[in-house]
Amino acid sequence: MLHLRLIIPADRTDEVLQLLERTVGTTHLVVLSGAAREPRGDVVLCDVAREAGDGLLARLREMGLDRSGSIALEHIDLSLSRRADRAEDEAPGEGADAVLWESLTDATHEESTLSATYLAFLTLATMIAACGVVLDNAILIVGAMAVGPEFGPLAGISTALVRRAPRPAWRSLVALVVGFVVAMALTGGFSYFMDAVGLFTEHRVEGPRPNTSFIWQPDWMSFVVAFLAGVAGTLSLTSAKSGALVGVAISVTTVPAAANAAVAFTYGDYAQTWGSVGQLGLNMVGIVVAGTLTLATQKLLWARHGTLPVAR
CATH class of the missing domain: 1.20.1080 (Glycerol uptake facilitator protein)
Known part of the structure; x- marks a missing residue:
């Protein structure tokens, strides 16, 4: 699993949340409204299956979030969660075969x-x-x-x-x-x-x-x-x-x-x-x-x- 931390301009948070919610392989979605100070905006946290990571990162960059906000990614060594297991099962392919090009x-x-x-x-x-x-x-x-x-x-x-x-x-x-x-x-x-x-x-x-x-x-x-x-x-x-x-x-x-x-x-x-x-x-x-x-x-x-x- 991968952990995403996003800083999003407040007026675009709903758009990004819609993308995350309809993406297979995402779970543990957390929204911290107004938590970011530099740059100002909302902080959104979520976990995503490695198989879906590259596609999701590509879409977030297409939306310009890397310019107007921030995209940070970390590898999760251990995740004890049935929701995380289900997210990995639903994501296409195998995580070991996925390439995170970014x-x-x-x-x-x-x-x-x-x-x-x-x-x-x-x-x-x-x-x-x-x-x-x-x-x-x-x-x-x-x-x-x-x-x-x-x-x-x-x-x-x-x-x-x-x-x-x-x-x-x-x-x-x-x-x-x-x-x-x-x-x-x-x-x-x-x-x-x-x-x-x-x-x-x-x-x-x-x-x-x-x-x-x-x-x-x-x-x-x-x-x-x-x-x-x-x-x-x-x-x-x-x-x-x-x-x-x-x-x-x-x-x-x-x-x-x-x-x-x-x-x-x-x-x-x-x-x-x-x-x-x-x-x-x-x-x-x-x-x-x-x-x-x-x-x-x-x-x-x-x-x-x-x-x-x-x-x-």
């Missing part, structure tokens, strides 16, 4: 914005991966994968492509490209420093690395794994099962490939550098293609339930 767009916008925090996490993840590459340590590689925030912009590109929104797609692409360029440049400087103090050596980078040599040797299996991880990651976002993202993060070698490229470049091993860049690109393409196809399929399958609230 929520997805907002989530990917936050995760795909080029910010200092985003750059810091990506750079730190790349530096950790660099240590894992030099030491041929798979544990460090896995840790770096989990820290890396690059799935946000990749999901942002997929979401923007499906919603045909060029500006969010461009913003996500900028965050992805600039983020990796900055992270790789700083990791290159980090590698020079570690070499100067004797912690990184060319022998370790050029020597046998059975645990990490796959990072700079891309093949079709790399694409297959990235594609499957992209599907899983997208489903975890649309179904609000964020825990699955950790598994997705440690399935693809985007951050380790960027780290290996930076380290190899500092030692003049351009074969490893270009192989790592190829691995990085292959993984990103696989995730974006998978995410786009997954969202397009979800949109197509859910279309049979209709995108607007169903009248009671």
Whole structure:
């Protein structure tokens, strides 16, 4: 279930209440007349089944409530109510299959914005991966994968492509490209420093690395794994099962490939550098293609339930 909190201009409250009351999947309707002060208006609270959430949000935005008032949505972890159970049973489809496009767009916008925090996490993840590459340590590689925030912009590109929104797609692409360029440049400087103090050596980078040599040797299996991880990651976002993202993060070698490229470049091993860049690109393409196809399929399958609230 979802919880909606609406701030509505007093002269439009009846119109919004009529919409809520005739929408299948809504219950627990509460009206607080004149309770809102900024902006001024009435506060309306209600619970709505996840299946009906996207259509209802679309109608509320069509009415301009996001401009004249406010629309806030929260996920309800537990609701003990027969009315809530009935509302979920009456709503079309299954809640786990429903996509809240507004929520997805907002989530990917936050995760795909080029910010200092985003750059810091990506750079730190790349530096950790660099240590894992030099030491041929798979544990460090896995840790770096989990820290890396690059799935946000990749999901942002997929979401923007499906919603045909060029500006969010461009913003996500900028965050992805600039983020990796900055992270790789700083990791290159980090590698020079570690070499100067004797912690990184060319022998370790050029020597046998059975645990990490796959990072700079891309093949079709790399694409297959990235594609499957992209599907899983997208489903975890649309179904609000964020825990699955950790598994997705440690399935693809985007951050380790960027780290290996930076380290190899500092030692003049351009074969490893270009192989790592190829691995990085292959993984990103696989995730974006998978995410786009997954969202397009979800949109197509859910279309049979209709995108607007169903009248009671």
